[in-house]
Amino acid sequence: MKRLFARRSAPAIPVPEYDVRGADNELRWVTTLSEAVRETSDPAAEAELIRLRHEVWQIGEYPQPPQPWPETPAAEAGGSGIPTIRPGELNAQVLSDAINRRSCLLVRGLMSKRDADELVAGTDRALEASQRRAAGETGPALDSWFLPFVPEGGKDEYSRARKWTTETGTVYAADSPRNFSRMVDICNSMGILDLLTEYFGVRPVMSVPKAAFKRVPAVDAPVGWHQDIQAYGAKTRALNMWVALSPCGKDARGLSLLPFNPGGQVEDLPPAPPLLSISDETIDRLVAEGTPAVAPVFDKGDVLFFDTLLPHTTQQGDGFSKARYALECWFFAPTTVDEIWLPLQV
Ligand SMILES: O=C(O)CCC(=O)C(=O)O
Numbered sequence: 001m002k003r004l005f006a007r008r009s010a011p012a013i014p015v016p017e018y019d020v021r022g023a024d025n026e027l028r029w030v031t032t033l034s035e036a037v038r039e040t041s042d043p044a045a046e047a048e049l050i051r052l053r054h055e056v057w058q059i060g061e062y063p064q065p066p067q068p069w070p071e072t073p074a075a076e077a078g079g080s081g082i083p084t085i086r087p088g089e090l091n092a093q094v095l096s097d098a099i100n101r102r103s104c105l106l107v108r109g110l111m112s113k114r115d116a117d118e119l120v121a122g123t124d125r126a127l128e129a130s131q132r133r134a135a136g137e138t139g140p141a142l143d144s145w146f147l148p149f150v151p152e153g154g155k156d157e158y159s160r161a162r163k164w165t166t167e168t169g170t171v172y173a174a175d176s177p178r179n180f181s182r183m184v185d186i187c188n189s190m191g192i193l194d195l196l197t198e199y200f201g202v203r204p205v206m207s208v209p210k211a212a213f214k215r216v217p218a219v220d221a222p223v224g225w226h227q228d229i230q231a232y233g234a235k236t237r238a239l240n241m242w243v244a245l246s247p248c249g250k251d252a253r254g255l256s257l258l259p260f261n262p263g264g265q266v267e268d269l270p271p272a273p274p275l276l277s278i279s280d281e282t283i284d285r286l287v288a289e290g291t292p293a294v295a296p297v298f299d300k301g302d303v304l305f306f307d308t309l310l311p312h313t314t315q316q317g318d319g320f321s322k323a324r325y326a327l328e329c330w331f332f333a334p335t336t337v338d339e340i341w342l343p344l345q346v
Contacts (some may be wrong), residue, residue, distance in 0.1 A: 019203050020060035020345065026052055030345065037181045043140040044112065046177035056345035057205055058151075062334035069237055078293055082106045082259045082304075092198035095280065095305060099239070101308035102259040106296065110303040113184045117300075119179065120325045123213040123245070126176035129168040144178040149208050151342060154197045156343075158209055168222045169215040173329070174208040174344060183211070183327070183346050185188040193346065194243060196331050200237060206333035208342035211329045213245075217254050218320040221313070225256075225278040228330070229265055229308040232341075237333040240306050244298035245325035251322035256295040257312040258286055266277055266311055278311055286311070311321065 011032045012224045033049045036042060043228055046208040083098040084106040098105035120146075129146035130300065149172070150156040173180045187193055216222070248254035267282045287293055295315050299302075306312065337343050 003226065007088065009026055009205065017346070021064050023056045023060035025288075025343075026056045026059070027185050027345075029278075032117050034181065034184075043144040043177070046181055047147055050177055050180060050344070051152065051173050052345040053340060053346065054149075054151055054208075054334055057334065057343040058339075060334075060345065062205075063202050065237060065333040068302075070278060079292075081294060082257070086251070090195065092195055095195065098142065098259075099305070099307050101261060103261045104245060104257065104259050104304060104306040107303045107305070109299065109301050109313060110190060111186070111245075111301040113300050115189075115301075116243070116295065116325075118182065119186070119213065119243075119327060120245050122176065122179040122182065123171065123215055123325055126167065126171040126179055126213060127169065127215060134166075138217065141252065144174055147175060147177055149174045149342070156341070160207065165212070168220070169217060169234065169323075170212050172209055172220075173206075173213060173327075174342075179213065179302050180211075183329070187329075187346070199239065199334045200331070202333055203229055204239075204346075205334045205343040207330060207332065209339065210341055212327070214324075214326045214328060216314060216324045218252065218322055221253055221316050223314040224316070225280075225283055225311055225313040227262075227265060227278065227309055227311050230306055232337070233259070234264070235336055236308065236338070237336045238308050239331050240304075241305045241327075241329045241331065242306065242328040244300060244304075244324070245327055246303045246323075247297075247299050249295055249297035249327070250323040251320060252322040253315040253320050254295055254298050254313050255312055256293055256325065257306070257310055258283070258291045259310070260286075260291045261288075262309055262311070264309070268329070283311065312324040 010025045010028050013028055013031060016027050016031050018027060020027065030049065030052050033045050033052065036045045037049060083102055085094065087107055087110045090107050095105055125145045129142050132142060133146055146163060169310065173183055246252065266286060267278050290314055334343065
């Protein structure tokens, strides 16, 4: 990617307290540019910030997460379904217990409706900007909302996937520099980075293709049953923060899931991104063995955390009348994620 923002000399501020070694200068720049972006929304600074976040991951030395992983599951509390709590009850232990037992945790109303509305508006702007760019338009105002991220000196491994995703209503968060900066600020204001640092035992990173804003149409369910371990492999420690940015599960497609911890892949399939799949036979078998398939009704701002083992799908079927907005946001223990996922320091 062309360097859009001239870096002169390292700003005279202390190195932020991250666990990363060997990237002090870049981390100072991340802090400085984050501030500049908040104050001025400068498109060149917004794009440079994404580039820098990837550079920190490339050159930084990250600590190993603690062993063992996952911890021994806590005793099963009985019942079935999705463990569900209110924001005041959320902490790393509660999260970890729910993930170990059921691979998921639903936190009602964790994101404010105002933040969700802002990200919905940002999703529409990003998708619109992607169409305009596809039609040949360019310019800094467009770059703020849609500027495909390609690592410096690298190949655009995601150009085909990106074309398909934007056409079906999904935009990678990092391809929308203004939305990405807002999303990181919102995550911080919700305490997510601190929570997940405690959960992983190390500060997590995000990824270019695995943090995405979605506008799922009423008429089509583009993603079927899958587990994300099929894409990442067993060694990757990852957790998704999936946020319903608009109500769904009734008039708009939500998510269907099997809330249990299967301990590994439920079907032995080679990974085939972007459309991984688990067969209907396997899902039927798992349901017959006692795990109910559930499709919760989500309100705007509800957050579902889930790990790589959770079998889930965009809610299937007919009869939906509204589009749904959501944020899919995977976090990773930095040393366990493959560079193909274009990790980003946050
Ligand atoms: O939002 C959806 O419908 C699908 C989400 C998903 O598959 C994921 O977040 O991994």
